[in-house]
Amino acid sequence: MKWRPVLLSPLLFIFLVSITTGFHGLVLSHTIPEEHDHQHSNKMRLELIHRHSPQLIGKVVHEASNNNMPKSQQERILELVVRDTTRHRMISHKRGQYGPNSRRKNWEFNTSIEMPMHSGADYGVGEYFVEVRVGKPAQKFMLIADTGSELTWVYCSTRNTHKRRHRNHRRVFHADRSSSFETIPCLSNMCKVQLADLFSLTTCPTPITPCAYDFRYIDGSAALGIFAKDTITVGLTNGRKMMLDNVLVGCTESTQGGVFKGADGVLGLGYNKFSFTTKAAEKFGGKFSYCLVDHLSPMNISNYLIFGGTRNEHSLLGHVRYTKLLLNVLPPFYAINVMGISIGDVMLRIPFAVWDANVGGGTILDSGTSLTILAEPAYKPVMNALGISLSKYKRLFSDIKPFEYCFNSTGFDRSLVPRLVFHFADGARFEPLVKSYIIDVAPQTKCLGFLSVRWPGNSIIGNIMQQNHLWEFDLVRSVVGFAPSSCT
Numbered sequence: 001m002k003w004r005p006v007l008l009s010p011l012l013f014i015f016l017v018s019i020t021t022g023f024h025g026l027v028l029s030h031t032i033p034e035e036h037d038h039q040h041s042n043k044m045r046l047e048l049i050h051r052h053s054p055q056l057i058g059k060v061v062h063e064a065s066n067n068n069m070p071k072s073q074q075e076r077i078l079e080l081v082v083r084d085t086t087r088h089r090m091i092s093h094k095r096g097q098y099g100p101n102s103r104r105k106n107w108e109f110n111t112s113i114e115m116p117m118h119s120g121a122d123y124g125v126g127e128y129f130v131e132v133r134v135g136k137p138a139q140k141f142m143l144i145a146d147t148g149s150e151l152t153w154v155y156c157s158t159r160n161t162h163k164r165r166h167r168n169h170r171r172v173f174h175a176d177r178s179s180s181f182e183t184i185p186c187l188s189n190m191c192k193v194q195l196a197d198l199f200s201l202t203t204c205p206t207p208i209t210p211c212a213y214d215f216r217y218i219d220g221s222a223a224l225g226i227f228a229k230d231t232i233t234v235g236l237t238n239g240r241k242m243m244l245d246n247v248l249v250g251c252t253e254s255t256q257g258g259v260f261k262g263a264d265g266v267l268g269l270g271y272n273k274f275s276f277t278t279k280a281a282e283k284f285g286g287k288f289s290y291c292l293v294d295h296l297s298p299m300n301i302s303n304y305l306i307f308g309g310t311r312n313e314h315s316l317l318g319h320v321r322y323t324k325l326l327l328n329v330l331p332p333f334y335a336i337n338v339m340g341i342s343i344g345d346v347m348l349r350i351p352f353a354v355w356d357a358n359v360g361g362g363t364i365l366d367s368g369t370s371l372t373i374l375a376e377p378a379y380k381p382v383m384n385a386l387g388i389s390l391s392k393y394k395r396l397f398s399d400i401k402p403f404e405y406c407f408n409s410t411g412f413d414r415s416l417v418p419r420l421v422f423h424f425a426d427g428a429r430f431e432p433l434v435k436s437y438i439i440d441v442a443p444q445t446k447c448l449g450f451l452s453v454r455w456p457g458n459s460i461i462g463n464i465m466q467q468n469h470l471w472e473f474d475l476v477r478s479v480v481g482f483a484p485s486s487c488t
Contacts (some may be wrong), residue, residue, distance in 0.1 A: 021067030039404050043237045048128040048303040080354035133233040135178030145439050147367040150332045151198050151271035153250025154265035171264045182229040183210035225252035248274040284308025286476035291487035292467045317484040323424040325478045329357045333364040337425040344418025348381040360456025379452040401417040403447040436465045
C-alpha cells in the first residue's frame with residue numbers, strides 16, 4: 001500500500017496484515033525486564049486481525065461510524081472486491097517508479113519476535129490489523145499490516161498540531177510525550193535523497209524544519225505529516241518485550257478521504273530499507289512469516305506475523321516447498337516467478353509474457369489483497385476450465401457483480417473439483433484449497449474467486465488464496481517457503 005504525491009502523479013489488502021490480507025493485538029502487556037533483553041526469546045510475534053473479525057469489531061467499531069458496516073456475507077465480499085480493485089490500480093500505478101536496490105543488507109541474526117493476528121471488520125485500507133506500541137513510554141495503536149507499504153505511520157500530534165485535526169480520532173500518538181521521538185531535518189540528505197521514494201517534500205523553510213511527506217492514493221485519499229525516528233515495542237514468545245530503536249515512523253498530522261477509518265495508521269511490511277520488516281528482520285536472521293486461518297472462521301483463532309525463530313512443525317500438514325523471491329523486480333512488493341497454472345493436471349495455455357515482469361506482467365504475493373487477480377490472458381483460461389468442472393450446478397446470473405461465475409452450491413462436493421495448481425519456474429508447486437478459489441459469497445451461493453485486469457498488468461495471489469498455508473519469507477536467501485498448515 002503506497003501513494004504517489006499529486007505532483008508526481010492503499011494496502012494493500014486488503015492484509016486488514018488484505019497481513020492484509022492482509023494480517024490482522026499484540027500481547028505486549030508484560031513489563032520489560034531489561035531493555036533489549038531477548039537472550040531467552042526465540043521469536044517475535046504480532047497478532048493479525050482480519051477486517052471481518054468479531055475481535056476487531058469489539059476493539060474498533062465503537063471508535064468509528066458504523067453506517068457502512070457490512071450487513072451480510074455478500075456485502076462483505078463485495079466490499080473486498082471494491083478494495084481489491086482500487087488496490088490493484090495503486091499497485092499498477094507504482095510500477096516502474098523504483099530502480100533495483102544497489103546494496104544488499106547484511107542481516108544480523110539475534111533472536112525472534114511473534115505478533116498475533118485475528119480475523120475482523122475493516123475500516124482501513126489493508127486486510128489485517130496489528131496492535132503495536134510506539135515511543136517511550138510506549139503508546140498503543142491498531143495499525144494496518146501491509147506487505148505493500150514501506151512506511152510505518154501513526155496519527156500524530158505535536159506541539160504545532162492543532163487539536164481539531166484529530167477530533168474524530170480517539171487514538172493519537174503524542175510525540176511530545178515520547179523521549180525517543182526525533183524528527184528528520186528537511187535539509188538532510190536522508191530527507192532530500194533517501195526518502196524521495198517515500199514521497200518526501202522539498203519544502204524547507206528553515207534547516208531544522210522537519211522533513212514532510214504527502215502520500216496520496218489513486219482515489220485522492222492522502223496522509224500528510226513529517227518523518228521521524230522513534231522506538232517500537234514488540235512482544236516476544238517468552239512473554240517479554242523488546243524495543244526496536246530508531247525505526248522510521250511517519251507522524252501523520254492530517255488525512256484526506258475515508259480509507260483510514262478505524263485504523264490508527266499503517267505498519268509498513270514491504271521490501272524497503274526503511275520498512276518495519278527490514279528493521280525487525282535484521283534482528284532476527286532476515287526472516288519473517290505468517291499463517292492465515294480461514295477468513296470465514298467463526299472461531300476466535302489467531303493469525304500471527306512472526307519474525308525469526310523456527311516454524312511450528314506440528315502445525316504443518318505437508319512438506320515445505322521453496323521458490324525464489326524476486327525482491328528487486330517489483331519493489332516494494334514480494335514478487336514470485338510463476339510459469340503457469342494447471343487445473344486437473346492439465347497445464348492451461350497462458351502466454352508466458354503474463355508471468356514476465358519485464359514485459360508488463362509478473363506476479364506478487366500480497367497480504368493486502370483478498371481475492372486473486374489475474375491478467376486477462378490468464379483469467380480467461382482459468383475461468384473456462386473451472387466453469388466446465390462446475391457445469392452440473394445451476395449457474396446464477398444475478399447482481400453478484402463483478403463475479404463472472406456464480407452457482408447454486410446445494411449439494412456441492414469440493415472433492416469432485418479438479419485441483420488448481422500454481423507452477424513456479426524452479427519446479428515448486430502451490431496447491432491451494434478448493435475453498436480458497438471457489439468461495440462462499442451468500443447462502444447457497446458460491447463464486448469463482450478471481451478478478452480480471454487488462455493486459456498488460458500484474459497478477460496477485462491474494463490472502464484468501466494463501467489461507468491455511470504457512471508463508472516464510474527469507475530475505476537473505478531471497479526465497480519464500482510455503483506449506484499447508486493448520487496455522488495453530
